[in-house]
Amino acid sequence: MGLQNYADVYSNFDPAALEAEILDGSLDGGLNVCHEICDKWATDPKRVALYYERDDGGDGVLTFAELKDKSARFANYLTSQGIGKGDRVAAMLPRGPELLVVIAGTLRAGAVYQPLFTAFGSGAIEYRLERAGTKLVVTDPTNYPKLTEVKNCSPVLCIDASRINAEKAGANVPDFQHVLADQKPDFAPVMITGNDPFLQMFTSGTVGKSKGVAVPARALMAFYVYMKYAIDLRDDDVFWNVADPGWAYGLYYAVVGPLLMGHATHFNPGAFTPESTxxxxxxxxxxxLAAAPTAYRxxxxxxxxLPEGENLGLRVASSAGEPLNPEVVNWIKNRHYCPVTDHYGQTETGMxxxxxxxxxxPQRPGSMGYSSPGHRVVALNEKNEEVGEGEVGQISVDVKASPLFHFDGYTWGEKDPFVNGYYLTGDMALCHGDGSFSFSGRDDDIITTAGYRVGPADVESTLLEHAAVAESGVVAKPDEKRGSxxxxxxxxxxxxxPADDQSLRDELQDLVRRRLSTHAYPREIEFVHELPKTPSGKIQRFVLRDRAQGEPVS
Known part of the structure; x- marks a missing residue:
């Protein structure tokens, strides 16, 4: 079967026709996201929504029918707690069936699902819960202790809560399984419009705290387009997106995207290793297969x-999060006998x-590709003018020419990224003049490490919590396996x-792991007498960045 021509699909793209094709509800008249990703597929009792591995070595299956039942029970519990349309409900859970139930049940109730990455420390959790006014957090015994360190923590519901209640005197944490068993398996989905939020995300910035991104239901259209045309998810595919649903790429395209197409997804809660993969x-x-470049590297x-000559049967592979090295592309082709393609997006916009x-x-080695149907991506110079072939500019989206663009601005107005009808991403790219672009770097100081984007300000403020630290400057340093x-x-x-520099380094690394996140701790710490600054006192991170790039690659 021949592929459709990109130019034809892009130029003839019809948002209204797509909405009518893929949604039972209406963006203007009302829809329910849980219905769109679960109920409409649950009429077949054998249709599988999730295949999952367990940490203990077991495995399991969750059908759409089972997900509908359990999500209705969870939605009834939310209602009993006074939680409903527009309220934020968070989960800090590993990849398993319970996570999917919380997501679906939250959306069934018209509430807004808020992911909490399981590697977050208490400080990162505290900020996100306070900012979002989160009404409930669902967690497990492994992650529960972090919540005890969170000031004014939201009410908690815990899987296997008996373990917590037995270990902690006076604890009376409600149990997730018992709560669901006590509820009825029927719940009429609460309708929302395409402009109402269904996900509450957070993204990192360079100044201040992480910014809120409320994803509206109309984003389902863009998610579908990505899954269909970029991922090329087909009915007969067996799909696995390795990304963690605690982050945008995993939540958008390992959960919502495939389920929206009635397609099973796969969860593996274990650490990523070549052997387990x-x-x-x-x-x-x-x-x-979909994963970050770090995984492929x-x-x-x-x-x-991988035994020489073994063909695992992969048909296609996708990569997102940072540029994909040509060497990795060639290795995938030679060892896995399939193409791997690079995709670009952000928490704010999706891909x-x-x-x-x-x-x-046309394929261009090292390129991040072409505008997705329903979007017009451009590169702008410092005067916010579109650049031409061979020029570098800031990657931007022409909002009026992008009917599937769904970012309405940061939830609490933390920053205004819109200029003259364009959304400015903060990333830079080389324009090839044929509609394609190649990523060239960040316009600010965001650090991309092992596929995660980390704001240096968050790390710096956490380091300042240590009594010995006067100030710090945090930057990316090149690394062969993690990118940075x-x-x-x-x-x-x-x-x-300190009497012992290494002991202090260990203390600082542990502080960031515990208070911020395990993926955001500085793997290298260098003690210096002063930091380079502007006359107004701002840290010149570009000086530190140049210095780090001049050091031996770690």
Missing amino acids: YDMIRKYKITN LLKANDHV TCCNFLALEH IIKAYVVIKGDQQ
């Missing part, structure tokens, strides 16, 4: 793990610029000089 692909006969670095596996278009690692240049208070 290949075991998962073999066991479930995965044909369509790790597989390439451990080439010996907007891609190399489309389902469409025919986080490096901190730290100034110690005059009266707090």
Whole structure:
């Protein structure tokens, strides 16, 4: 079967026709996201929504019918707690069936699902719960202790709560399984409009705290387009997106996207290793794989793990989060006998610029691709004028020419990223003049490490919590496997000089792991007497960044 031509699909794209084709509800007249991603597929009692692995080595299956039942029970519980339309409900859970139930049940009640990455420390959790006014947090015994350190924590519902109640005197945490068993399995979905939020995300910035991104229900249209044309998810595919649903790429395209198409998704809560990845692909006969470049780089670095000549049966692979190295592209082709394509997007917008596996278009090595149907992506110069072939500019979206663009601005007005009808991403790209672009770097100081985007201000403010730290500057340092690692240049208070530098480094790293996140801690810490600053006192991170890039690659 030949591929459709990209130019034809892009120029003839019809949002109204797409809405009528893929949604039972209406963006203007009303819809329910849980119905769109679950109920409409639950008429077949055998249709599978989720295949999952367990930490204990077991596995399981969750059908759409079972998900409908359990999500209705959870929605009834939310209603009993006075939680409803527009309220934020969070989960801090590993990848498993309970996570899917919380997401679906929240959406069934017309509430807004808020992910909490399981590696977050108490400080990161505290900020997000306070900012969003979160009404409930669902967690498990592994993650529950972090919530005890959160000031004014939202009410908590815990899986296997008996373990917590037995270990902590006076604890009376309600149990997730018992709560669901006590509720009725019927709940009429609460209708919302396309402009109402259904997800509450947070994204990192360079100044101040993480910014809120409320994703409206009309984003379902863009999610579908990405899954259909960029991921090329077909009915006969077995799909696994390795990304964690605690982040946008995992939540948008490992949960909402495939379920919207009535397609099963796969969860593996274990740590990513080459061995576990290949075991998962073999066991479930995965044909369509999505992951961050870090994952592919790790597989390439451990080439010996895959027996020479073994074909795992992958049909296509996708990559997102940071630029995909040509060396990795060639390795995937040679060792896995399938193409891997690079895609670009943000938490705010979803994926907007891609190399489309389902469409025919010119391929340019190292390129992040072309505008997604329903979007017009451009690059702007410093005067906010569109640049031409061979010029570098800031990646932007022409809002009026992008009917599937769904970002309405940061939830609490933390920043205004719109200028003259364009949304400015803060990323830079080279314009090729044929509609395609190649990523060239960040316009600010965001650090992309192992596929995660980290704002240096968050790390710096956490380091300042230590009594010995006067100030710090945090930047990216090149790293062969992770793309970049986080490096901190730290100034110690005059009266707090440590007897042992390494002990202090260990303390600071542990502080950031505990208070912020395990993925955001500085793998390298260098103690310095002062930081480079502007006359007005702002840290010149570009000086530190240049310095780190000049050091030996870690």
